[in-house]
Amino acid sequence: MSAFRRPWANPLVQFVLAALILFGLTWWATGLLSERAGKTEAVADARVTTELLGRGVAQPAIPRGMVKGDVGAIDRFARRVGFQLKHIDGDVRRIKIWRADGTILYSDKNRLINRQFDLDAEQRAVLESGATEGTLSDLRRAENKFETEEGGLLEVYTQIRSPEGEPLLFEAYYKVETVQERSRQVLSPFRRITAGALGAVLLIGLPLIGILTLRLTRAARARERLMARAIDASEAERRRIARDLHDGVVQELAGTAFALTGAAREPSVTPAVREDLLASSSALRRSLRQLRSLLVEIHPPGLNAAGLPAALEDLTAQASTTGMETEVSVSGIEGAPDHVVTLVWRVAQEAIRNAVRHAHATHLEVEVEGDERQVRLRVCDNGVGFDPDASSSNGSYGLRGLQSLVHDGGGRVQVESAPGAGTTVRMAVERG
Amino acid sequence: MKSRTALAALTLSALALPLATVAPATASGGGGGGHRTSGACSQSSHWRLKAKNDSGRIEVEAEVHGVRVGQGWRWSISHNGSPSASGRATTRGPSRSFSVNRLMINLAGTDHFTLRAVRSATGEVCRGKVSL
Numbered sequence: 001m002s003a004f005r006r007p008w009a010n011p012l013v014q015f016v017l018a019a020l021i022l023f024g025l026t027w028w029a030t031g032l033l034s035e036r037a038g039k040t041e042a043v044a045d046a047r048v049t050t051e052l053l054g055r056g057v058a059q060p061a062i063p064r065g066m067v068k069g070d071v072g073a074i075d076r077f078a079r080r081v082g083f084q085l086k087h088i089d090g091d092v093r094r095i096k097i098w099r100a101d102g103t104i105l106y107s108d109k110n111r112l113i114n115r116q117f118d119l120d121a122e123q124r125a126v127l128e129s130g131a132t133e134g135t136l137s138d139l140r141r142a143e144n145k146f147e148t149e150e151g152g153l154l155e156v157y158t159q160i161r162s163p164e165g166e167p168l169l170f171e172a173y174y175k176v177e178t179v180q181e182r183s184r185q186v187l188s189p190f191r192r193i194t195a196g197a198l199g200a201v202l203l204i205g206l207p208l209i210g211i212l213t214l215r216l217t218r219a220a221r222a223r224e225r226l227m228a229r230a231i232d233a234s235e236a237e238r239r240r241i242a243r244d245l246h247d248g249v250v251q252e253l254a255g256t257a258f259a260l261t262g263a264a265r266e267p268s269v270t271p272a273v274r275e276d277l278l279a280s281s282s283a284l285r286r287s288l289r290q291l292r293s294l295l296v297e298i299h300p301p302g303l304n305a306a307g308l309p310a311a312l313e314d315l316t317a318q319a320s321t322t323g324m325e326t327e328v329s330v331s332g333i334e335g336a337p338d339h340v341v342t343l344v345w346r347v348a349q350e351a352i353r354n355a356v357r358h359a360h361a362t363h364l365e366v367e368v369e370g371d372e373r374q375v376r377l378r379v380c381d382n383g384v385g386f387d388p389d390a391s392s393s394n395g396s397y398g399l400r401g402l403q404s405l406v407h408d409g410g411g412r413v414q415v416e417s418a419p420g421a422g423t424t425v426r427m428a429v430e431r432g
Numbered sequence: 433m434k435s436r437t438a439l440a441a442l443t444l445s446a447l448a449l450p451l452a453t454v455a456p457a458t459a460s461g462g463g464g465g466g467h468r469t470s471g472a473c474s475q476s477s478h479w480r481l482k483a484k485n486d487s488g489r490i491e492v493e494a495e496v497h498g499v500r501v502g503q504g505w506r507w508s509i510s511h512n513g514s515p516s517a518s519g520r521a522t523t524r525g526p527s528r529s530f531s532v533n534r535l536m537i538n539l540a541g542t543d544h545f546t547l548r549a550v551r552s553a554t555g556e557v558c559r560g561k562v563s564l
Contacts, residue, residue: 065514072514075536079517083489083535110488110538 011216015209019202023195030194031187038186043154045182046174047132049092050156054170057081058097059160066105067162069114074106082106093153094173096143097160100127105168109146117143119169123157127169132158137173152176227408231339235299242299250291257284293318303345305336311345312366315352322356325363332370340429343409344368344377350402351379351425359383359423370431377427385417466491466564473549473558477503481547481562490538494547495531496558498523507549511536516545538564 007013061080066073074082085095086108097106103116119127126133137144137153147153153173160170263269264277300311309330316326333341348366355364361383368377402425406413411429466484473479473496480495492509501524508518509532521530536543542563549558 070514071512071537071539072510072516075511075516075534078489078537079535082537106537108488111540113537113539115540 011213012206012209015205016202019198019205023198023202026194026198027191030191034187034190038182038184039180041186042178042182043134043156046091046154046156046172047134047158049174050134050170050172051132051158053085053092053095053172054158054160058085058095058170062097062160062162062168064163067099067164067166067168069099069103069105071114074113077106082108091174091178092172093175094147094171096169096171098123098127098169098171100167100169104143111146112143117141123169123171126157126159127167130159130167132156136176147173231408235342238299242295245291245295250288250295253284253288253291257281257288260284297349300345303342304338305333305341308333308341308345308368312348312368315345315349316364316366319352319356319364324356324361327363327365329366330368333368333375334370336370336375336431339409340375340431343406343411343429344375344427346405347377347402347411347413347425347427348379350405355379355381355383355423358386361422372431374428374430378424380422380424382422385419385421385423387419388415388417467562469560469562471558471560473551473556475551475554475556477551477556477558479547479549479558479560481545481560483543483545483562483564485538485564486535488538490536490543490545490564491533492536492545492562493531493533494549494560495529496521496523496549497527497529498551499528501525501528503528504552505530505549506552507532507547509534510546510548512539512544513546 008017058077058081061077061082063073063076063080066077082095086092095106095108096104096112098119099105100119101116102119103114104112105114107113122133122135125131134154134156137147137155139147139152144153152175154176155171155173157169157171160168162168260277260281264274264281269277296314300307300314303311309328312328312330316328319326333344348368352364352366355361359381361381363382365378365380367380368375370376402415403413406427406429409429411427413425413427415423415425417423466482468480468482470478470480476499478497480497482493484491494507494509496505496507498505503523505521505523506518507521509516516536517532517534519532521532523530536545544561544563547558547560547562550556
């Protein structure tokens, strides 16, 4: 697992984190949903209870005359059912029977009897429609001034009728805490099921993810080894080609150029032939210079931390010949591994080459700085720039190659550019 | 003329006597909470009324003591002038009485309760009031 430098890059850690987040979200969502369901069910229960109390118990016991506020009739109603109404269902906290004009004809709170209050729109609607409605009590209303229940009350209304046929409003109050308790009763088993299912998934998934992670780690290590070998092989091949060219073709071309120059100086050579020999010798020398430049590009001699400033100077020399002002600064890379130095050089090479070919810049700056953790490269020109998002396939090929090169070398590269604003290539690679 | 006047006065006195006995004879704050009143009925019986608070309600207890066991009575109790409870009862036991208890609602302010009992056989009337 050490292949993952940051703990959260480990798939196992990611899986556990994702599972925990999912668990939390599910816990919260199921809580929300089941609380709603519980409340709905509790309110539905309260409605049923209210209808049962109102229409099944209170309405048949209402004597004639009660609707007119007759005290004796209210007494009779109270003795028949009223005194017991609140206790039929243990959750009921208050009972009120309203006349349409807002007069409370009966309540288990005697002081409310025969007092008149304003009916709200919902109460009037229930009186007219005969439906049953429930809502949280507004304890600031005058009719509720005796309610001191902590946690609030749920009031449910339903329509009943007096023996004279007049519609009355039967109202029952329930503790909100009772409703919430009902929600919890619904919620608890649902949450246990949810938690159990998620826990089971976690238990089953953890070993599987663990095995997959192990395989992934091994594959990543193998890939890294292969990559390192490929890079080493490529370097070795470059070295071999450079050495062979230098020791073979370059030496022979140099000798041939000398020989041609020497032959041209022979007195027996005619002026026309001498001129041809000197021209050939000159052409050979040009080819020789190009070949040596190519050799430097393929494998610069002495490419290590100490030689990087000179190698970068060699790279920018090409830009200087086009009239571009160049600036190179290197600091803090002492002791950096050769493969890191090579990567820095190759990225700088590609960036400088792009600047020379496409930027039409007058100034090019190459800066390398390092610390104990990483080495950073910045190649900046003041050229025409480009739109990185809309670059052509040919242009973006170089960038893609650069990104691929850096990625393979374990670094990160960033290209910042805009039309008319120059281009800056930044690269950072871990020192280790 | 004098004798007629004396007869009329005697008649009025005779009529006034039972009427006067209908009025409560005594009233007290009562021990143990509540109010009690008692008095004589129009003939030889007596009544007692008691009203006391009972868990936010009012319990009204009415008693009529007759002279014999087995006397039939019709009774009613009004609450603030409105008929609240009524029934029939018969005197019984060594006290030769009957009693009724009824729970009433406790309205805001003072509640007034009135007992009216009529002996079916003789028309004797008991009237009593108690307030709480």
